[in-house]
Each structure stands twice: as structure tokens, then as C-alpha cells.
Amino acid sequence: xxxxxxxxxxxxxxxxxxxxxxxxxxxxxxxxxxxxxxxxxxxxxxxxxxxxxxxxxxxxxxxxxxxxxxxxxxxxxxxxxxxxxxxxxxxxxxxxxxxxxxxxxxxxxxxxxxxxxxxxxxxxxxxxxxxxxxxxxxxxxxxxxxxxxxxxxxxxxxxxxxxxxxxxxxxxxxxxxxxxxxxxxxxxxxxxxxxxxxxxxxxxxxxxxxxxxxxxxxxxxxxxxxxxxxxxxxxxxxxxxxxxxxxxxxxxxxxxxxxxxxxxxxxxxxxxx
Amino acid sequence: xxxxxxxxxxxxxxxxxxxxxxxxxxxxxxxxxxxxxxxxxxxxxxxxxxxxxxxxxxxxxxxxxxxxxxxxxxxxxxxxxxxxxxxxxxxxxxxxxxxxxxxxxxxxxxxxxxxxxxxxxxxxxxxxxxxxxxxxxxxxxxxxxxxxxxxxxxxxxxxxxxxxxxxxxxxxxxxxxxxxxxxxxxxxxxxxxxxxxxxxxxxxxxxxxxxxxxxxxxxxxxxxxxxxxxxxxxxxxxxxxxxxxxxxxxxxxxxxxxxxxxxxxxxxxxxxxxxxxxxxxxxxxxxxxxxxxxxxxxxxxxxxxxxxxxxxxxxxxxxxxxxxxxxxxxxxxxxxxxxxxxxxxxxxxxxxxxxxxxxxxxxxxxxxxxxxxxxxxxxxxxxxxxxxxxxxxxxxxxxxxxxxxxxxxxxxxxxxxxxxxxxxxxxxxxxxxxxxxxxxxxxxxxxxxxxxxxxxxxxxxxxxxxxxxxxxxxxxxxxxxxxxxxxxxxxxxxxxxxxxxxxxxxxxxxxxxxxxxxxxxxxx
Numbered sequence: 001x002x003x004x005x006x007x008x009x010x011x012x013x014x015x016x017x018x019x020x021x022x023x024x025x026x027x028x029x030x031x032x033x034x035x036x037x038x039x040x041x042x043x044x045x046x047x048x049x050x051x052x053x054x055x056x057x058x059x060x061x062x063x064x065x066x067x068x069x070x071x072x073x074x075x076x077x078x079x080x081x082x083x084x085x086x087x088x089x090x091x092x093x094x095x096x097x098x099x100x101x102x103x104x105x106x107x108x109x110x111x112x113x114x115x116x117x118x119x120x121x122x123x124x125x126x127x128x129x130x131x132x133x134x135x136x137x138x139x140x141x142x143x144x145x146x147x148x149x150x151x152x153x154x155x156x157x158x159x160x161x162x163x164x165x166x167x168x169x170x171x172x173x174x175x176x177x178x179x180x181x182x183x184x185x186x187x188x189x190x191x192x193x194x195x196x197x198x199x200x201x202x203x204x205x206x207x208x209x210x211x212x213x214x215x216x217x218x219x220x221x222x223x224x225x226x227x228x229x230x231x232x233x234x235x236x237x238x239x240x241x242x243x244x245x246x247x248x249x250x251x252x253x254x255x256x257x258x259x260x261x262x263x264x265x266x267x268x269x270x271x272x273x
Numbered sequence: 274x275x276x277x278x279x280x281x282x283x284x285x286x287x288x289x290x291x292x293x294x295x296x297x298x299x300x301x302x303x304x305x306x307x308x309x310x311x312x313x314x315x316x317x318x319x320x321x322x323x324x325x326x327x328x329x330x331x332x333x334x335x336x337x338x339x340x341x342x343x344x345x346x347x348x349x350x351x352x353x354x355x356x357x358x359x360x361x362x363x364x365x366x367x368x369x370x371x372x373x374x375x376x377x378x379x380x381x382x383x384x385x386x387x388x389x390x391x392x393x394x395x396x397x398x399x400x401x402x403x404x405x406x407x408x409x410x411x412x413x414x415x416x417x418x419x420x421x422x423x424x425x426x427x428x429x430x431x432x433x434x435x436x437x438x439x440x441x442x443x444x445x446x447x448x449x450x451x452x453x454x455x456x457x458x459x460x461x462x463x464x465x466x467x468x469x470x471x472x473x474x475x476x477x478x479x480x481x482x483x484x485x486x487x488x489x490x491x492x493x494x495x496x497x498x499x500x501x502x503x504x505x506x507x508x509x510x511x512x513x514x515x516x517x518x519x520x521x522x523x524x525x526x527x528x529x530x531x532x533x534x535x536x537x538x539x540x541x542x543x544x545x546x547x548x549x550x551x552x553x554x555x556x557x558x559x560x561x562x563x564x565x566x567x568x569x570x571x572x573x574x575x576x577x578x579x580x581x582x583x584x585x586x587x588x589x590x591x592x593x594x595x596x597x598x599x600x601x602x603x604x605x606x607x608x609x610x611x612x613x614x615x616x617x618x619x620x621x622x623x624x625x626x627x628x629x630x631x632x633x634x635x636x637x638x639x640x641x642x643x644x645x646x647x648x649x650x651x652x653x654x655x656x657x658x659x660x661x662x663x664x665x666x667x668x669x670x671x672x673x674x675x676x677x678x679x680x681x682x683x684x685x686x687x688x689x690x691x692x693x694x695x696x697x698x699x700x701x702x703x704x705x706x707x708x709x710x711x712x713x714x715x716x717x718x719x720x721x722x723x724x725x726x727x728x729x730x731x732x733x734x735x736x737x738x739x740x741x742x743x744x745x746x747x748x749x750x751x752x753x754x755x756x757x758x759x760x761x762x763x764x765x766x767x768x769x770x771x772x773x774x775x776x777x778x779x780x781x782x783x784x785x786x787x788x789x790x791x792x793x794x795x796x797x
Contacts, residue, residue: 081692082731086586089690106675107654152582156649189562193649255695 045078046087050097053077054113058243063203064123066116071099071109072253073246092151100196101153104209109153112198118143121183124199128181138174141167142183155184157192204241208250211240215247216256219270226260226269349373368711374754374770375709376725380739381755381769384426386442391415392455394759396705397748399423400461401505406752408445408466411765412459416452418471419444420483421765423750446486452477457498457703463505470513472498478515478525492525492532496542499703502556504548512570514556516543522558524570536568538575544658544703549683551666559657564650565671565681579671580650581679583687588668588729590685652688653677658698661706661715663728670708670715670728674700678717680728693717693731696724705746707756716756718744723758739766 050069057067071088078084088111091097098117102108112120125139145163146155157175164170178184182199214237219227229248237244248268251257260267352369355361388394392415399406409421426440452473462468468489472478474497480490496518503513511527522536522543541562549555549567556568567577585591653673661670662683669681678693696719698704707716714725714734723737723744742761749756756768 075692080730081694082690085690085692089584089586101654107677190649255697 044083044087045080046074046084047091049074049077050091050111050113053249054116056245058241058246060204060241062241063200065198065201065204066112066120068100068110068112068116068198068201070102070246070250070253071111072251073249074111074253076249076253095148095151098147098151098196099153100198102205102208104205105212110198110201117198118147120199124182127200136177137168138164138170138177139181139183141170142178154187154193154195157194160184160194207240207242208247211237211242211247212251214239215244215251216270219257219268226267228264229259229266229268232268371751371754372709372711372713375714375749376734377771378725378735378737378754378756378768379771380737381767382439384440384442384755384767384769386421386757386765386767387444388763388765389419389444389447390417390763392417392763393742393745393761394763394765395456395702395745396458396460397746397757397759397765398460399748399750399757400466401463402465406750408461409748409757409765410459410461410469411759412451412456412471413763414455416454416456416473416475417447417449418451418456418459418469418481419447420469421445423753423755448486451481452479454497458500460501460503463503463507470501470503472501472515474498476517478513480527490527490530494523495519499542499544500546502546502548504553506550507548507553509553510570514546514548514558516546516558518542520560522546522556522568534570536570536573538566538568539564541656544656545660547660547662547669549666550662550664557660557662557669559652559660559671561656562651563653563655563657563673565652565657565660565669567683577686578648578650579652579669579681579686579688581652581688582650584690585682585685585687586690588680588682588689588691590682590687652679652681655700658700658702659704659706659717661708663708663712664710665712668712668728670706672698672704672706672717674698678706678715678726691729691731693726694733699743699745702745704744705748707747707749709749710751716747716749718747718758718760720744721760723747723756737768739768740764 053069053073054067057069074084074088075081088097088099092099095114097111097113100110100112102110121139121143125136141164145166146160149163150159160175161170164174175184179186179194182197184194185197187193187195218235219225219232232248233244235244237247240247248257252259252268256271257268258271260269348369352361352366356363356366386409388411390411390413392413394411394413396410396412398410400408400410407422407424409423410418411421412418421442421444423442425442427443429438429440451471452475454473454475456471456473459469459471462470467483468480469483470478470480476494476497478492478494478498478501479488481487482489492513492515494515494517498515498517500516501513502516503511510533512533513525513527515523515525517523520537520539520541520543522539524533524535525531526533536556536558539558539560539562541560543558543560546556546558549557554570556570557565558568559565565579566575567579568574569576652671653675654677655674657671657673659670659672662668663670667683668689669683670678671681672678676696676698678696678698680689680691681687682689693715696717698717698719704718706718708714708728712728715728717724717726720743721738721740723740724733725735725737726732727734737756737758740758740760740762741764744758744760747756747758754770757765758768759765
């Protein structure tokens with residue numbers, strides 16, 4: 001059942017990307033498309049926004065990271081936040097996307113498509129060569145049992161062990177290996193609870209928080225604490241590898257910036273409160 | 274032009290005062306038969322309503338900036354007509370007027386409270402006696418308590434700029450040294466205003482007699498008290514639930530003067546608590562560990578723990594059975610199966626041949642309630658610093674220091690995923706939320722302003738900016754549809770429904786819409 005849902009989400013992804021730009025479609029893909037059309041007939045705003053932002057994710061040169069979207073970016077594009085939350089919840093349950101809690105600031109969440117996350121995980125595992133080859137089975141068990149069944153952002157130690165033991169005998173060393181490879185992190189308040197994390201994302205998160213501060217100070221320095229969006233877009237941030245469009249969406253969604261219509265165009269203003 | 278405008282403004286203001294009085298009388302005189310009064314009232318009523326009608330036609334014909342207000346006025350005008358010919362019931366009319374007043378609050382220019390507190394105001398409460406919520410009890414960080422009369426002003430000051438005078442309410446009494454340290458909460462006794470209860474950071478909960486302002490009873494608690502609550506629907510018990518920095522919630526009995534029992538299960542201090550508004554035995558507590566627990570005080574232990582990852586799509590629980598989450602620690606357990614929650618952990622342990630995993634042994638004590646202390650489900654990512662149940666007892670609002678406000682469906686115990694737009698909630702103190710009795714608006718103190726959100730969709734209806742520093746508490750007076758807020762700047766501000774027509778005419782004037790009013794055959 002888990003595999004079929006995986007292929008279904010893969011089919012959904014494939015058919016959408018086909019419809020986006022590929023002119024010469026295979027007979028195979030066309031038939032797949034026609035079968036899957038009933039899944040694709042109705043889109044939600046959230047799904048479209050996710051696709052669009054994934055396409056606009058900046059190209060990073062130093063680190064290879066698959067595209068992820070912040071939750072606050074979704075809030076900036078789709079008007080109704082409650083609907084975004086509910087759509088995200090159903091996408092999570094269908095295992096199309098995965099949500100991670102980030103440690104930058106309060107209530108930051110990152111959303112990543114399931115196949116992107118799995119690819120990222122593969123890269124991380126390949127890069128991290130385990131000293132003990134027996135223990136590296138745990139990565140397969142993790143992928144097969146834990147990711148598929150647990151759709152939350154965190155997991156408790158007993159539950160992790162019970163899910164992993166579906167694959168084989170699990171010891172502390174296995175869990176340590178998972179943490180060292182960057183797939184899990186201990187929570188600060190409670191040692192028995194773990195967060196799921198996107199591996200190899202640390203430098204980008206640092207860039208995220210510094211970029212936010214830089215953008216806010218940029219607007220703060222202007223006389224009236226506002227700036228025309230067209231001018232703002234052309235600037236480059238020194239401290240963050242992510243582009244400015246990413247940060248603008250994020251800050252508007254979290255309420256620190258607001259947009260104002262004016263005769264010149266859209267203005268970005270620092271919101272006071 | 275100027276004179277005509279001024280005359281119209283005066284006329285409009287007078288008509289609206291008349292309208293306000295008319296509406297108040299309308300609500301109160303529903304029960305009285307109208308046949309006897311029909312004749313003499315007729316000419317008066319028509320005169321008033323013709324003036325009112327003129328004003329409303331005026332207002333609706335001019336271009337209004339806020340479209341929503343225009344619809345509100347159109348509704349009120351139509352509703353008056355319908356009420357007159359009997360097609361709208363008095364209760365429906367009253368509900369509509371009350372909700373329109375509640376959504377149009379502004380800083381009051383007719384009423385103010387002169388607060389003698391010299392510290393941040395932490396708690397505001399109006400007594401809940403039947404039909405007359407009149408006395409406002411306020412408590413501050415300097416250990417002082419004051420009571421105000423909201424109906425009768427003590428004096429009035431006339432300001433030179435406007436012709437209206439501001440009614441000033443001085444405190445009926447002000448206790449300068451009620452507690453040694455800051456008072457975190459002050460409550461009226463739910464039955465009448467003869468007693469009130471205060472809780473403070475000096476570890477004491479004191480019961481006061483209002484008339485003599487003397488302490489009748491006091492309870493010493495082991496840690497500083499963040500909040501207290503008494504059930505307003507309780508008939509068989511008179512327990513004060515106290516939330517302290519200690520992990521246990523203590524219930525103090527008024528009748529005997531001693532502690533009744535303690536509820537343990539929280540992992541960290543308890544910051545906020547609330548009795549259920551539908552059952553007298555259910556207590557809801559929110560802790561610094563982010564968990565919200567439901568306790569039935571007749572039996573030990575938590576019977577429900579709210580988990581933010583369990584959600585339902587929609588504000589009513591779904592009729593189809595939802596797949597239960599795969600985790601072993603189920604969150605909503607009836608009392609009989611609580612002991613079974615510890616057993617699923619054991620087979621997993623047996624499956625492993627290596628004994629290297631140090632699993633926390635299932636709890637030693639045998640009573641079923643303790644099993645839920647293993648449950649780490651959190652309702653918020655930070656401390657839960659405000660709880661408020663809706664008046665019908667179906668939903669619970671909780672605010673956390675992760676700056677989120679969540680709406681929970683109490684019956685199913687799930688997160689309804691309503692997203693209340695960006696807010697920033699102060700993290701160190703418990704705050705007091707307010708909900709209108711018809712469950713349409715929720716008022717949340719966000720730093721130096723107060724925001725009003727629509728309860729079901731989460732959109733911001735209004736932001737009330739008037740305080741200079743962080744707002745700590747707010748109370749919605751359902752009788753008069755007024756909002757009282759207290760903040761760190763030692764002020765209590767009153768927000769009352771705004772008088773609509775005068776402001777609208779002045780706005781219309783500035784936009785040049787006055788010409789259309791002129792065209793509205795007001796020829797002389």
C-alpha cells in the first residue's frame with residue numbers, strides 16, 4: 001500500500017511536469033497521464049503554490065540541496081491561511097510532501113516533496129560512509145518503515161526503535177548512526193524525542209536567518225521604512241546564498257513585512273507592531 | 274457649505290444617540306406588551322425614525338470607504354423595518370445588533386477608568402452575576418487590587434475640543450498592599466460579588482470579603498501562582514484550582530479552607546487553567562511544557578491530552594472513522610483502557626534480543642491516570658500561556674509562546690487547523706484572552722496592540738492600538754459590548770462600539786462625496 005501511494009505520487013509529479021513544458025511525450029507517459037488525470041483534475045491553491053515555488057528555488061553553487069519551501073512563503077501567496085494548513089495536512093497524509101520543523105526562529109517549517117527528500121537522503125547517506133557496514137542497513141529500514149508510516153515532524157525514541165525493528169535488531173548504535181548522518185536530531189527539551197531533519201541543510205539555515213536580518217535592516221535604513229518591490233528585487237544579499245525573492249516571500253508570510261499598493265507599483269513596508 | 278455640513282453632523286449625531294437609546298430600549302422591552310403604549314408612542318416613534326431614516330439614507334448614498342460598514346448600516350436599516358412589521362424576531366435582531374457592535378469597537382471617547390495602580394495590570398474581570406455585569410476587578414504587579422463601577426461614573430470632565438464630556442470612573446476601593454509581590458490573577462466569586470479571590474507571586478491565594486475588604490481565608494502554595502480558576506456552573510463543589518510554577522495543580526476548597534486534592538501529570542509548571550463551561554467537574558490546564566490536559570476531578574489522572582499533530586479538517590469532527598495514528602501512546606483514552614496503554618511497549622521490548630536499548634520502564638504506580646504522564650504530546654511548541662473555552666463548551670482556544678493561537682474541538686480532542694494570522698505573543702507572562710459569547714470574535718493581546726480575529730476563519734477583523742506597552746489582559750463585557758484592556762503601562766482602556774454616522778460623514782466630506790449628499794434633495 002505504501003509503494004502504490006509512492007508510485008501514485010510519482011505519477012502525479014511526472015504528469016504535472018510533463019504538462020508544464022515537455023512537448024514530445026512518450027506513448028507510455030501519455031497513457032500514464034490519461035490514467036492519472038482523475039487525480040489531477042482538481043488542483044488546490046496550495047499544491048500550485050508549492051509547485052511554483054519549487055520551480056523558483058534558487059540555484060546554489062556551494063551546497064547541493066533539493067528545493068524546499070518555507071511555510072511562511074505559502075502564507076504569502078495563498079490568501080486563506082486556514083485552507084493552506086488543511087491542504088498541507090492532507091498532502092502530508094498522502095505522503096506527497098514532508099514537513100520539517102526548523103530551528104531558526106519560532107514556528108518555522110520547511111516543506112519538501114517526498115521524492116526530493118528521498119533523493120537528498122540518498123546523497124547524504126552516500127556521502128557519509130559508515131565505518132561499520134552492518135549498521136548501514138539502518139538507512140534502508142529508516143526509509144522503508146519510518147518515513148512511510150510516520151508523517152509527523154517528530155518521533156519518540158520508543159516508537160523509532162519499534163518501527164526500525166521491523167527490519168531487524170536495533171541497537172543504540174543504529175540510532176547514533178542516523179543522528180550522525182544528519183537524518184534525525186535530538187530535541188533540546190526532551191532527550192527522548194527526535195526531530196526529522198533535512199540532511200546537509202545547516203549552512204543554508206544559517207544563511208536563512210542572516211539573510212532575514214539583512215533584508216529587514218535594509219528596509220529599516222530607508223527614511224520611511226519602505227521600498228518599491230521592483231528595486232528591492234534587484235538587490236543582492238551578501239550573507240545569504242538564497243536569493244532575495246525567497247526571503248521576501250518568507251518575511252511577508254510571517255508578517256514582518258507588508259505590501260502596499262501605490263501608483264508606482266507594489267511597495268514593501270516594515271510592519272509596525 | 275460649511276454651516277450646512279455642521280448642521281448635518283449635529284443632526285446625525287443626535288439621531289444616532291437616539292438610535293442607540295432606541296435600540297437599548299428595544300432589547301429590554303421585548304417582554305412588555307406594546308398594545309397599551311401604541312397610541313402615545315406612535316408620533317414619537319415616527320419622528321425619531323424619520324430622523325434616523327434620513328441619516329441612514331444619507332450615509333448609504335454617500336461613498337463610504339469601508340464597504341463592510343455600509344452593508345452593516347443597510348442591514349440595520351432593513352432590520353429595523355422588519356422588526357417594525359414583525360418579520361424579524363426580537364432575539365435575532367438583538368443578536369445582529371450585538372454582533373455589529375462587537376465588531377466595530379474603538380477607543381471610547383465617552384468613558385475612562387482612572388487607575389491608581391503603579392504597576393502593570395495583570396488581570397481584569399467583571400463579575401458574572403445574572404443580568405448585571407457591573408463591577409470591574411483589576412489587579413496589578415505592585416500588589417494592589419481595585420474595583421470599578423462600570424455603570425456609574427464618579428465624575429465627568431469636559432474636554433474643550435469636543436462637546437461631549439468623558440465620564441470618569443474612579444475605583445470604588447483600592448487596596449494598596451493586598452499582596453507582597455505581584456498579583457497574577459484576581460477573580461470574583463462566581464455566585465455574587467460578596468467575595469473575591471486573588472493569587473500572587475508571593476505564593477499565596479487569598480479570599481477577600483468585598484464589603485469589609487478583609488482577608489477571610491488564605492492558602493499557602495509551594496511556588497508562585499500563575500493563575501486561578503473557579504467554575505461558574507459548579508453546584509456541588511466550590512473548589513479553586515491553582516496553577517503554580519510547581520508541576521502539580523492544587524485544588525483549594527472554599528468550604529473547608531484546606532486543599533482538596535492535587536492533580537499531577539504536567540512535566541513543568543502550569544501557566545493557565547480554565548474550568549469547562551459545560552461540565553462542572555472538568556478542568557483544563559495548560560503548562561509551560563506546552564501540553565494541554567483535561568482532568569476530571571472525580572477520578573485521578575488526565576483523560577485527554579491535546580496533541581497538535583492530531584488534526585481534523587473542519588470545525589466539526591468527521592463522521593467517518595479516521596485512521597488512528599500509529600504511535601503507541603494514544604491520546605484520548607477512556608478510564609478503563611488507560612492501563613492497557615503501558616502494555617504495548619512491552620512486546621516491542623521482547624522482540625529485541627539486545628538489551629542495550631534503555632527503555633523507560635512503564636510506570637511503577639498502578640493507578641490508571643499516571644500512564645498519561647508518559648505521553649509527551651504537546652499542544653504548542655512553547656508554553657501555553659492563555660486558555661479560553663467558548664461559551665457553548667464545544668471549542669477551546671489556546672495561545673502559546675510560539676506565537677500561535679489554536680482552536681481545538683473538545684469533543685474529538687483535535688486541532689481544527691484554523692490559522693490566526695501573524696501575531697506575536699509575549700512569552701513570559703500568562704495572558705488573558707476574550708471571546709464574544711456568540712463565539713464570533715476572539716480578542717488576543719499581541720505585544721502593544723490587541724487583535725480581534727474571526728473565530729472560524731482566522732482573519733484579522735481589527736487591530737486595537739492604544740496602549741504604550743504590552744497588553745496583558747482583556748475582558749469583553751457582553752452586556753454593553755465593551756472591551757476593557759490592561760497593560761504594562763498601568764492603564765485600563767475602554768473600547769466601545771463606535772458611533773458610525775458622524776465619522777462617516779466627515780470622511781465622506783474629505784473625499785468630496787459631499788456633493789452626492791447635496792444632491793439628495795435636502796433643499797431649503
